[in-house]
Amino acid sequence: MDVNLNLDTQVVPITLFVAVLCLCLVIGHLLDENRWVNESITAIIIGCVVGTIILIISNWKSSHFLRFDEQLFFIYLLPPIIFNAGFQVKKKKFFQNFLPIMLFGVTGVFISTSIVAAGCWWVFPKFGLKGLTISEYLSLGTIFSSTDTVCTLQVLHQDETPLLYSLVFGEGVVNDATSVVLFNAVQKINADTLGGKAALRILLDFLYLFSTSTILGVTAGLLTSYILRGLGIGRHSSVREIALMILIAYLSYMLAELLELSGILTVFFAGVLMSHYAWHNVTESSRITTKHTFAAMSFIAETFIFLYVGMDALDYEQWKMSILSFWASIGMYSSVMLLILVGRAAFVFPLSVISNYMNRVGDGSSKITAKHQVVIWWAGLMRGAVSVALAFKQFTLSGVTLDPIDATMITTTIVVVLFSTIVFGFLTKPLISYLLPPNTSNIDRTRSLKEDMTLPLLSFEESASEKSI
Amino acid sequence: MDVNLNLDTQVVPITLFVAVLCLCLVIGHLLDENRWVNESITAIIIGCVVGTIILIISNWKSSHFLRFDEQLFFIYLLPPIIFNAGFQVKKKKFFQNFLPIMLFGVTGVFISTSIVAAGCWWVFPKFGLKGLTISEYLSLGTIFSSTDTVCTLQVLHQDETPLLYSLVFGEGVVNDATSVVLFNAVQKINADTLGGKAALRILLDFLYLFSTSTILGVTAGLLTSYILRGLGIGRHSSVREIALMILIAYLSYMLAELLELSGILTVFFAGVLMSHYAWHNVTESSRITTKHTFAAMSFIAETFIFLYVGMDALDYEQWKMSILSFWASIGMYSSVMLLILVGRAAFVFPLSVISNYMNRVGDGSSKITAKHQVVIWWAGLMRGAVSVALAFKQFTLSGVTLDPIDATMITTTIVVVLFSTIVFGFLTKPLISYLLPPNTSNIDRTRSLKEDMTLPLLSFEESASEKSI
Numbered sequence: 001m002d003v004n005l006n007l008d009t010q011v012v013p014i015t016l017f018v019a020v021l022c023l024c025l026v027i028g029h030l031l032d033e034n035r036w037v038n039e040s041i042t043a044i045i046i047g048c049v050v051g052t053i054i055l056i057i058s059n060w061k062s063s064h065f066l067r068f069d070e071q072l073f074f075i076y077l078l079p080p081i082i083f084n085a086g087f088q089v090k091k092k093k094f095f096q097n098f099l100p101i102m103l104f105g106v107t108g109v110f111i112s113t114s115i116v117a118a119g120c121w122w123v124f125p126k127f128g129l130k131g132l133t134i135s136e137y138l139s140l141g142t143i144f145s146s147t148d149t150v151c152t153l154q155v156l157h158q159d160e161t162p163l164l165y166s167l168v169f170g171e172g173v174v175n176d177a178t179s180v181v182l183f184n185a186v187q188k189i190n191a192d193t194l195g196g197k198a199a200l201r202i203l204l205d206f207l208y209l210f211s212t213s214t215i216l217g218v219t220a221g222l223l224t225s226y227i228l229r230g231l232g233i234g235r236h237s238s239v240r241e242i243a244l245m246i247l248i249a250y251l252s253y254m255l256a257e258l259l260e261l262s263g264i265l266t267v268f269f270a271g272v273l274m275s276h277y278a279w280h281n282v283t284e285s286s287r288i289t290t291k292h293t294f295a296a297m298s299f300i301a302e303t304f305i306f307l308y309v310g311m312d313a314l315d316y317e318q319w320k321m322s323i324l325s326f327w328a329s330i331g332m333y334s335s336v337m338l339l340i341l342v343g344r345a346a347f348v349f350p351l352s353v354i355s356n357y358m359n360r361v362g363d364g365s366s367k368i369t370a371k372h373q374v375v376i377w378w379a380g381l382m383r384g385a386v387s388v389a390l391a392f393k394q395f396t397l398s399g400v401t402l403d404p405i406d407a408t409m410i411t412t413t414i415v416v417v418l419f420s421t422i423v424f425g426f427l428t429k430p431l432i433s434y435l436l437p438p439n440t441s442n443i444d445r446t447r448s449l450k451e452d453m454t455l456p457l458l459s460f461e462e463s464a465s466e467k468s469i
Numbered sequence: 470m471d472v473n474l475n476l477d478t479q480v481v482p483i484t485l486f487v488a489v490l491c492l493c494l495v496i497g498h499l500l501d502e503n504r505w506v507n508e509s510i511t512a513i514i515i516g517c518v519v520g521t522i523i524l525i526i527s528n529w530k531s532s533h534f535l536r537f538d539e540q541l542f543f544i545y546l547l548p549p550i551i552f553n554a555g556f557q558v559k560k561k562k563f564f565q566n567f568l569p570i571m572l573f574g575v576t577g578v579f580i581s582t583s584i585v586a587a588g589c590w591w592v593f594p595k596f597g598l599k600g601l602t603i604s605e606y607l608s609l610g611t612i613f614s615s616t617d618t619v620c621t622l623q624v625l626h627q628d629e630t631p632l633l634y635s636l637v638f639g640e641g642v643v644n645d646a647t648s649v650v651l652f653n654a655v656q657k658i659n660a661d662t663l664g665g666k667a668a669l670r671i672l673l674d675f676l677y678l679f680s681t682s683t684i685l686g687v688t689a690g691l692l693t694s695y696i697l698r699g700l701g702i703g704r705h706s707s708v709r710e711i712a713l714m715i716l717i718a719y720l721s722y723m724l725a726e727l728l729e730l731s732g733i734l735t736v737f738f739a740g741v742l743m744s745h746y747a748w749h750n751v752t753e754s755s756r757i758t759t760k761h762t763f764a765a766m767s768f769i770a771e772t773f774i775f776l777y778v779g780m781d782a783l784d785y786e787q788w789k790m791s792i793l794s795f796w797a798s799i800g801m802y803s804s805v806m807l808l809i810l811v812g813r814a815a816f817v818f819p820l821s822v823i824s825n826y827m828n829r830v831g832d833g834s835s836k837i838t839a840k841h842q843v844v845i846w847w848a849g850l851m852r853g854a855v856s857v858a859l860a861f862k863q864f865t866l867s868g869v870t871l872d873p874i875d876a877t878m879i880t881t882t883i884v885v886v887l888f889s890t891i892v893f894g895f896l897t898k899p900l901i902s903y904l905l906p907p908n909t910s911n912i913d914r915t916r917s918l919k920e921d922m923t924l925p926l927l928s929f930e931e932s933a934s935e936k937s938i
Contacts, residue, residue, distance in 0.1 A: 300716070
């Protein structure tokens with residue numbers, strides 16, 4: 001249709017982006033067996049390569065064809081990822097370990113944010129970077145406290161180390177929500193109001209957002225179950241069931257955003273409730289479909305984000321704008337990485353001790369051993385999509401910034417995300433095999449358990465494939 | 470998240486729209502058993518009601534919260550609908566009846582377009598509407614020749630009247646593609662070039678677009694099968710399989726648009742090939758998932774469009790801008806409706822005779838009876854989403870028009886879509902029960918056949934539901 005072929009429309013960038021996404025998917029599959037690489041790393045590296053090509057073609061003008069808009073991220077990409085996390089979470093394990101998960105995911109973010117914010121405040125001026133406000137330092141604290149645990153989850157075995165898996169997964173989700181809520185809470189802070197009263201206000205704001213968002217999510221989940229069950233929608237078509245689950249989940253997220261609550265928490269709890277109650281009220285085909293569709297949507301959104309981060313890393317303009325010398329920049333990146341390492345260690349080890357102390361009456365199955373503590377600490381060192389999105393929200397206006405300090409903050413975030421994802425990510429598999437040598441007889445159980453929905457169907461598949469087509 | 474709460478962002482309209490979509494879905498389900506209503510009618514009526522409410526709240530300024538952008542339609546809404554049509558089509562029946570389907574879907578559109586265009590050219594000036602170019606009259610011809618067969622398909626029984634079902638379904642899809650391709654072909658026509666040479670050029674353009682688009686779609690489908698089979702992606706995760714099928718299908722559509730081909734045809738054939746070859750190379754859970762996911766995506770997109778048409782019908786500004794008197798408008802709407810009726814009759818009955826003549830050597834099972842001819846004629850009288858999208862493309866700039874003639878064309882299209890969908894739609898069920906009295910013993914077979922993928926699983930469901938969660 002030639003009418004669409006104005007190069008200023010969205011057709012060209014969307015086509016290119018979808019093509020690169022396909023490429024990521026196929027290469028990610030080919031590298032699946034690789035010891036060092038995971039999907040995030042693949043996407044980031046492909047993003048870098050594509051960014052380089054575009055940079056050369058466009059004569060060093062731009063490295064990407066879509067402007068990053070944090071609205072795009074918060075409205076379209078984040079909801080499916082978080083909803084899927086809630087939908088796939090093992091609810092029993094999650095609620096069994098609710099206390100340590102909350103300790104790590106909520107208290108931990110507060111501790112890490114304080115340390116990173118204070119550290120930046122102390123160290124940035126030494127590299128010649130001045131002019132950030134208290135609120136911006138606190139924002140940086142939350143930006144660098146939001147973890148990305150995808151990489152570690154890919155190498156942990158859910159049935160060999162169920163406690164560890166559940167802790168890392170649970171913390172990852174709660175951490176995402178907490179850092180976004182806290183990020184919004186610290187926006188209102190300024191130097192004059194800082195003090196005990198302001199800290200109390202942040203805390204109250206946080207508790208209010210946390211509880212109301214949870215209630216909204218739970219309500220959305222229960223409402224869906226009620227509609228699915230009460231109206232018996234599945235009697236007539238699975239399509240309506242699936243459409244309804246997707247739409248109500250998305251509605252709850254948008255409604256939370258509209259009411260100035262945390263959409264992440266809401267959609268997470270909507271996912272948990274839907275998988276618990278709605279799941280029992282839908283047809284078998286809807287169960288299989290929703291499970292895989294939500295996972296596929298989340299997978300595409302995640303790949304999309306890492307791809308973008310890779311491309312954005314080569315944004316030439318941003319780098320030119322930075323006011324720091326090469327060595328000052330290196331110094332600043334290293335300091336931030338160090339602060340992340342320290343900030344995370346400062347809560348993982350003490351909070352593990354507290355968690356073990358509270359669980360001392362049990363049979364020891366929920367004790368967090370020293371090796372597990374190291375794995376938990378390591379699992380949360382990667383920084384990902386949420387960090388980038390928050391940084392863009394804080395330091396750009398719809399993805400564009402003209403201020404050198406803001407540009408420096410964006411490049412710092414991207415360097416930290418790239419470095420932590422690639423370097424720490426590369427080291428994760430070897431580290432975990434060293435700390436937790438796999439029980440060889442069990443090594444393939446995760447994969448078979450992952451497919452436990454489909455395996456019993458495989459025998460049926462052969463005989464039915466003729467009929468059903 | 471308060472940062473998003475600027476009312477000029479997309480959060481408010483998206484939230485409202487998703488809420489109304491949910492409402493449509495639930496009400497559509499409740500009215501499912503109703504004799505007169507179908508889903509398109511429900512969505513249009515709900516759209517009208519919501520439009521009225523918004524009109525009152527906004528003080529008669531606007532009846533919708535999202536501006537219709539035909540890019541939105543062609544880039545995001547149409548691809549899933551057409552891809553799903555290709556994916557779910559009964560390939561055996563489709564290719565068995567390939568000749569009559571092509572006769573109706575291709576030749577039919579040419580005949581109908583000529584009659585409607587000539588009729589409009591003759592009748593519009595009589596109502597005082599002058600100033601349209603030859604190219605615009607031809608565009609109107611294609612706009613009013615694109616059918617919407619959803620409504621009829623909902624009441625036809627696939628196993629009672631397999632030939633009829635396959636003809637109506639097949640024609641619907643081919644018709645969509647043909648009218649869009651023809652619409653683009655006539656854009657280049659002007660009064661000076663009109664004649665035998667121009668007609669030949671349109672035909673050649675059309676054949677070129679038709680064949681290249683088909684080849685691209687077939688290639689995309691085969692490529693997907695090759696990747697899925699050759700790389701054994703399903704061995705590791707169904708999620709990748711599903712994501713890859715969606716992404717490559719979408720990529721083929723966008724690529725076709727980029728190459729100035731017909732994305733509709735491409736994505737339709739990609740769907741046909743994927744369901745034929747790729748389907749055999751994926752895991753059982755991917756089969757169930759893709760089948761339902763594509764149907765759900767298509768369902769949401771369709772509901773979205775009808776909802777929008779309903780809301781747009783109350784766009785006050787458009788009505789005020791019309792230059793015609795009330796009676797002249799009524800006269801014009803009636804003439805267009807009459808032209809649609811005549812234009813369709815002019816090809817359905819003659820082409821049926823031709824098709825029967827060509828099939829005279831067969832056993833008579835593929836003979837199109839007189840009653841069937843009436844049903845086919847009736848099935849194509851409804852006008853839907855494609856008409857609206859093409860009208861917006863021709864007569865507005867990103868959904869906005871300031872020209873009174875253009876505004877009149879938009880309102881005419883909307884009246885025709887509303888009237889044909891609601892009035893003809895209401896009459897479809899009674900008409901079909903009158904012409905083809907249902908065989909009572911078979912009356913529920915369609916539904917059970919629809920679910921034939923899921924039924925064999927239901928017995929398994931009970932025992933597996935404990936384990937799999």
